[in-house]
Amino acid sequence: MIKKFLSFEWKQFTRASYFQKGLAIKILLILAALYFGGIAIVMGGALFFILKKSIPEVDPIIIVNNFLIYWFLFEIVIRYFMQQLPVMNVKPLMIIPIKKNKVINYLLGKTALSFFNFLSLFLFLPFTVVLLAKGYPVLNVLCWFGSVVLLTLSINFLNFLINKSNTYFYIIAPLLLILIALEYFQIFSTSELAGVAFNAIYNQPYLIVVCALILYGLYRLNFNFIKKGFYLDDTVSKKVKEVNAVDLTWMNRFGSIAPFLKNDLKLIWRNARPKQVLMMSFLFLFYGLIFYTQEIYRETPAFLAFASMFVTGGFLLTFGQLVPSWDSEYYKLLMSQNIPYRKYLESKWYLMVVAVAISFILSTPYLYFGWEIFGMIAAGAVFNIGLNSFITLFGGALNRVPVELNVKAKAFSNTNGFNPTQMLIALPKFILPMLLFYVPYKIFNWEAGLIVLALSGVMGIILKNFFLSKIEQVYQKGKYKTVSAFGEKAS
Incomplete structure (x- = not known):
C-alpha cells in the first residue's frame, strides 16, 4: 500500500x-x-x-x-x-x-x-x-x-x-x-x-x-x-462562521483608495495566513538586538544599516512580497471591475508606509543604544518608505503564486513563489541600504552616511508618481498571465 x-x-x-x-x-x-x-x-x-x-x-x-x-x-x-x-x-x-x-x-x-x-x-x-x-x-x-x-x-x-x-x-x-x-x-x-x-x-x-x-x-x-x-x-462541507463586522467608515477620508485599504484590513483581520504574517512582521522589531548588542557588528556599520532596514521593514518584507497574491482567491473578480490598477497599487503602498511608520514608533526603545543607532533606524525607515516599498511592489509583479488565506503556512515555505528573477529583485532591498550608508561613511563620516541613506528615501517619495506609473505598466503587461496563474492552484 x-x-x-x-x-x-x-x-x-x-x-x-x-x-x-x-x-x-x-x-x-x-x-x-x-x-x-x-x-x-x-x-x-x-x-x-x-x-x-x-x-x-x-x-x-x-x-x-x-x-x-x-x-x-x-x-x-x-x-x-x-x-x-x-x-x-x-x-x-x-x-x-x-x-x-x-x-x-x-x-x-x-x-x-x-x-x-x-x-x-x-x-x-x-x-x-x-x-x-x-x-x-x-x-x-x-x-x-x-x-x-x-x-x-x-x-x-x-x-x-x-x-x-x-x-x-x-x-x-x-x-x-x-x-x-x-x-x-x-x-x-x-x-x-x-x-x-x-x-x-x-x-x-x-x-x-x-x-x-x-x-x-x-x-x-x-x-x-x-x-x-x-x-x-x-x-x-463548509463551516459557517459568524463574521464580526468592523466599522471602517473612518477610512473614507482616503478617497478613491479607501475601498482597497478597507479590503486589506478585513483580509488581515479575518484570515489565518495574513495574521501569521502580521505576527512575523512584529518579531522583526527585535532584529536589531542581534546586531546592536554585539561589538563585532558595531565595528562594521554596513551591517547596522542592514539591521536598521529590517527593524522597521518587517511588514513590508513579509506582507509586501506577496502582493498581489493575497488577492488571488478573488483576483479575477477584482480585475473584471471598472477600477484603475493605479489605485490598487497605491493602496498597497500606503498600507506599507503606515506599517513602517508604526514600526518606527515602536522602535523608540532603541534610544537605549544611543542617538547614532536610533538615527540609523530613522534613516532606514525613510529608505523603506521611499525606495524599498517600490522595489517590493515591482517584485510582486513577478509573483504569480496563489495564497490560501485560511491555511496556516510556514513563514518560509512559500517555495512555489521562488524564481531567480525575483531573487535578483530582492537583492537591492538588502544591499542598496548598506551601500548608500557605507560609501559616504567611508569617504566622510557617520552623519554623511545617514544623510545619504535618508535622502535616497526622500527622493523616492518625491518620485512616487513616476515609480507607481512604471510599476503599473509592469502589472498591466502581465495582468492576464497573473489571472491565469491564480486560477491554477498547486496541490
Whole structure:
C-alpha cells in the first residue's frame, strides 16, 4: 500500500504544470540540506574536543546533557516557523476501499523524513561515535543516542499538533513561555532539572523506555486527531462562521483608495495566513538586538544599516512580497471591475508606509543604544518608505503564486513563489541600504552616511508618481498571465 501511495504522489508531482519549477526547487532544497547537514556533522565530530579543551574539569557528556534542553527548545521554535508539514490529497481515497488507518499512518510516517529530524542525527551521531572511540560504556552511549533520536521524533509530532490544532498551540506555547520566563528571572531552573533528567538517561540506559513511551503517546495523539476529522462530509462541507463586522467608515477620508485599504484590513483581520504574517512582521522589531548588542557588528556599520532596514521593514518584507497574491482567491473578480490598477497599487503602498511608520514608533526603545543607532533606524525607515516599498511592489509583479488565506503556512515555505528573477529583485532591498550608508561613511563620516541613506528615501517619495506609473505598466503587461496563474492552484 505504501508503494501505491508513493506512486500516486510521484504521478501527481510529475504531471503537474509546475513540475519543472518544483523540480528545481527540490534540487535547491537538497543542496541546502547537504550543506547544513555537512556543517552539523563537522560540529558534532568536533564537539567533544571543543568541550574537553574549554572545560577540562567537566565530562563533555555531562555538559551536553545540561544544555540539551536548549537544543530541543530551538528545534521546537525553528520547526514551528520553517518545517513544512506533509500534504496529501485524501479526498479521492475516502471513496475507495482503503483503510483509514493505513492512510493516516502513511501521512504521519512522511513526517519522519523531515530534514529537521536528520539534523539532530547529523549532529549527535558523530558525537556518539567519538564517545565510543574514547571508551565510554557502549550500552550507555547507544541508549543515550537512541533517547535523543526518540525525543527528536517526539518534537516532530508535537510540532504537528501545534500547527494543526489551535487548542494544543494555546496550551503548549504559553507553557514554554512560562518555563523560559522562570528560567530567565531565576525563579525556577528548568534547564538544571532537564540536565538531571538527561544525565539520568545516560547513567540508567533502561530509561530509554520513557522516551519511547513519550514518542508513542504523541504519535497516538496525532493519529486520533487526524482520524477524528477523516470523513468525507467533514472534509467537503463548509463551516459557517459568524463574521464580526468592523466599522471602517473612518477610512473614507482616503478617497478613491479607501475601498482597497478597507479590503486589506478585513483580509488581515479575518484570515489565518495574513495574521501569521502580521505576527512575523512584529518579531522583526527585535532584529536589531542581534546586531546592536554585539561589538563585532558595531565595528562594521554596513551591517547596522542592514539591521536598521529590517527593524522597521518587517511588514513590508513579509506582507509586501506577496502582493498581489493575497488577492488571488478573488483576483479575477477584482480585475473584471471598472477600477484603475493605479489605485490598487497605491493602496498597497500606503498600507506599507503606515506599517513602517508604526514600526518606527515602536522602535523608540532603541534610544537605549544611543542617538547614532536610533538615527540609523530613522534613516532606514525613510529608505523603506521611499525606495524599498517600490522595489517590493515591482517584485510582486513577478509573483504569480496563489495564497490560501485560511491555511496556516510556514513563514518560509512559500517555495512555489521562488524564481531567480525575483531573487535578483530582492537583492537591492538588502544591499542598496548598506551601500548608500557605507560609501559616504567611508569617504566622510557617520552623519554623511545617514544623510545619504535618508535622502535616497526622500527622493523616492518625491518620485512616487513616476515609480507607481512604471510599476503599473509592469502589472498591466502581465495582468492576464497573473489571472491565469491564480486560477491554477498547486496541490
